[in-house]
Amino acid sequence: MEQENAIVEAVATVIQGAENKRALSTTASGSEATTPETASPAHKKPRQQRQPKTPRQPKTPRYKYKIKAIDPSTPMGVLKLEIDEILEERKLTREQIFNDMKMILNIEGKREIYHRPVQNVEILSLTSNGDGLGFIVHPERPEDFQVCLVPFAYPGDIVDVYVFKTHPHHVESDLVKVIKANDLRKDELVRCRYFGKCSGCQYQNLDYNTQLQFKKSTIVNAYKFFAPSLVAEAQLPEISATEPSPLQYGYRTKLTPHFNLPKKVPADLPKPPLGFGSKGRPKWRETAGGEKSVVDIEECIIGTAIVNKGMSNERRRYDQEFRKYKRAATILLRENSTLIESDSTDLNEKVGDGSRDVDGEVSKIKVEFENNEKAILVKTCVTDSKQIVQEYIGGNVFEFSAGEFFQNNNAILPIVTSYVKQNLKIDDEPKENFLVDAYCGSGLFSISCSDGVSKVFGVEISADSVRFAERNAAKNNILNAKFIHGKAEKIFGDLSELPKERTSVILDPPRKGCDDVFLNQLAEFNPARIVYISCNVHSQARDVEYFLTKTEAGKLYKVESIKGFDFFPQTHHVETIAVLSLK
Numbered sequence: 001m002e003q004e005n006a007i008v009e010a011v012a013t014v015i016q017g018a019e020n021k022r023a024l025s026t027t028a029s030g031s032e033a034t035t036p037e038t039a040s041p042a043h044k045k046p047r048q049q050r051q052p053k054t055p056r057q058p059k060t061p062r063y064k065y066k067i068k069a070i071d072p073s074t075p076m077g078v079l080k081l082e083i084d085e086i087l088e089e090r091k092l093t094r095e096q097i098f099n100d101m102k103m104i105l106n107i108e109g110k111r112e113i114y115h116r117p118v119q120n121v122e123i124l125s126l127t128s129n130g131d132g133l134g135f136i137v138h139p140e141r142p143e144d145f146q147v148c149l150v151p152f153a154y155p156g157d158i159v160d161v162y163v164f165k166t167h168p169h170h171v172e173s174d175l176v177k178v179i180k181a182n183d184l185r186k187d188e189l190v191r192c193r194y195f196g197k198c199s200g201c202q203y204q205n206l207d208y209n210t211q212l213q214f215k216k217s218t219i220v221n222a223y224k225f226f227a228p229s230l231v232a233e234a235q236l237p238e239i240s241a242t243e244p245s246p247l248q249y250g251y252r253t254k255l256t257p258h259f260n261l262p263k264k265v266p267a268d269l270p271k272p273p274l275g276f277g278s279k280g281r282p283k284w285r286e287t288a289g290g291e292k293s294v295v296d297i298e299e300c301i302i303g304t305a306i307v308n309k310g311m312s313n314e315r316r317r318y319d320q321e322f323r324k325y326k327r328a329a330t331i332l333l334r335e336n337s338t339l340i341e342s343d344s345t346d347l348n349e350k351v352g353d354g355s356r357d358v359d360g361e362v363s364k365i366k367v368e369f370e371n372n373e374k375a376i377l378v379k380t381c382v383t384d385s386k387q388i389v390q391e392y393i394g395g396n397v398f399e400f401s402a403g404e405f406f407q408n409n410n411a412i413l414p415i416v417t418s419y420v421k422q423n424l425k426i427d428d429e430p431k432e433n434f435l436v437d438a439y440c441g442s443g444l445f446s447i448s449c450s451d452g453v454s455k456v457f458g459v460e461i462s463a464d465s466v467r468f469a470e471r472n473a474a475k476n477n478i479l480n481a482k483f484i485h486g487k488a489e490k491i492f493g494d495l496s497e498l499p500k501e502r503t504s505v506i507l508d509p510p511r512k513g514c515d516d517v518f519l520n521q522l523a524e525f526n527p528a529r530i531v532y533i534s535c536n537v538h539s540q541a542r543d544v545e546y547f548l549t550k551t552e553a554g555k556l557y558k559v560e561s562i563k564g565f566d567f568f569p570q571t572h573h574v575e576t577i578a579v580l581s582l583k
């Protein structure tokens with residue numbers, strides 16, 4: 001430590017020397033600018049000689065490191081819990097894996113010590129973010145360790161890595177070589193040439209069943225971490241098998257490739273890569289695409305065919321026009337479907353604008369529509385975020401602005417909407433019953449589940465989405481739906497007259513989940529059934545625990561089922577549906 005202080009002092013002295021020089025040169029130029037006094041009047045006091053300015057003290061240390069508060073349900077928050085768990089299993093403490101960030105940042109040469117190749121790392125577990133996790137020997141305290149994240153590595157693998165980034169309790173690394181492969185690893189399955197460089201997919205070298213198993217484990221772990229009392233009191237059902245996506249490639253209806261630009265764009269700037277964020281910083285890789293923060297990608301094989309056609313059109317335009325951009329930008333590619341009669345001739349008029357091919361024609365792909373010989377779906381790729389696009393799901397048509405939220409995998413949506421509908425059922429008697437769709441977006445679940453229900457109430461914070469929900473209800477001839485603009489809890493003001501024992505509620509919040517204000521009012525409203533759809537199982541598990549154990553009426557409920565739906569094959573993401581009902 002003494003030696004480190006000496007280095008800090010040495011660095012500080014160098015800076016102070018530079019400051020002194022600057023201060024002196026300011027004084028010198030200042031005196032040069034003063035007109036020399038030739039004859040000062042006798043009654044005037046003689047001017048005092050200017051004192052040189054006191055040199056400014058340099059700031060030491062030069063780099064501060066502030067540990068920011070993190071939401072436990074975010075990937076970094078979940079990683080903290082995963083690290084705690086593995087430390088407990090190995091009887092290690094956080095002190096034993098600690099990295100002194102201030103010291104690493106401020107002492108010359110330290111980063112080179114920490115950021116280094118490490119060989120023969122055994123991967124012990126898989127994080128919910130899809131990275132392998134292992135221990136490596138601490139670079140400065142040989143009796144201690146570092147927790148090392150290795151992307152594209154699986155439990156049982158032994159790998160060589162390059163550590164490139166340090167955090168207080170873990171390091172990030174790049175996978176350099178697989179020394180011994182786990183049986184699960186099937187590199188022959190990889191279909192994308194950018195796999196291992198692009199941050200989009202994590203699991204292409206696993207067979208699909210293994211991917212589904214991993215996603216189930218993510219759900220099990222999420223409930224273990226975020227619903228500990230429900231787990232301890234055995235109040236949760238066994239997690240069901242994850243529902244596969246009908247398409248494992250070619251399913252994503254929206255892609256957003258982007259590019260970076262320097263702050264000042266030089267006139268002769270070479271074309272920046274256009275694609276997706278690169279994983280890690282694999283500078284030492286010889287193959288293309290690894291050195292930049294964006295991997296240049298001309299085809300993304302998890303995207304649908306028309307979205308990839310749009311990608312190729314927009315890349316051609318970008319090649320010619322990239323110098324016109326003044327700052328970094330993202331290109332929107334959103335699939336649009338138009339249902340037309342099979343013998344229609346004036347296609348261009350019917351499908352509207354979209355990404356254009358080399359001849360200036362809107363690119364189109366025709367596909368069959370529900371075995372209907374008289375109709376076809378024409379797919380186009382929309383790039384204007386304000387343009388209205390359409391999706392056909394389970395016999396309904398949905399319109400929304402291309403830039404607004406809509407689910408991204410239309411192949412799995414009919415399976416999901418019918419699962420939700422089936423789980424909302426109060427009973428089969430033909431009495432009045434009601435549905436509340438909180439966080440309803442442009443009405444996907446309200447409309448898909450509206451038949452067999454007396455009245456549907458949707459609530460949504462985006463005014464634009466509410467307008468589309470109303471328009472979609474009208475388009476699909478749904479007369480029993482009402483949509484309210486506002487925060488989710490606003491809905492309870494309108495529902496006081498509803499028979500709660502005959503009302504079911506859908507929740508589909510954003511990643512951060514619901515807040516306590518909403519969950520308390522939901523418990524007070526006390527509906528018969530709740531179907532909670534989530535794109536972040538960690539915040540869902542937290543909310544289910546809160547609802548059942550911390551709200552007044554929570555104890556009246558049980559969790560009937562928890563099931564994953566694979567909206568994003570080849571990636572670590574999983575959507576989860578939890579069904580709650582009165583005991």
Ligand SMILES: C[S@@+](CC[C@H](N)C(=O)[O-])C[C@H]1O[C@@H](n2cnc3c(N)ncnc32)[C@H](O)[C@@H]1O
Binds near residue numbers: 407438441445465509
């Ligand atoms: C995951 S999306 C689900 C949308 C819709 N259920 C669907 O599947 O298309 C979440 C929606 O919640 C909305 N939202 C976010 N915060 C909200 C809040 N506090 N109250 C109501 N809606 C909110 C967003 O605008 C977004 O449309």
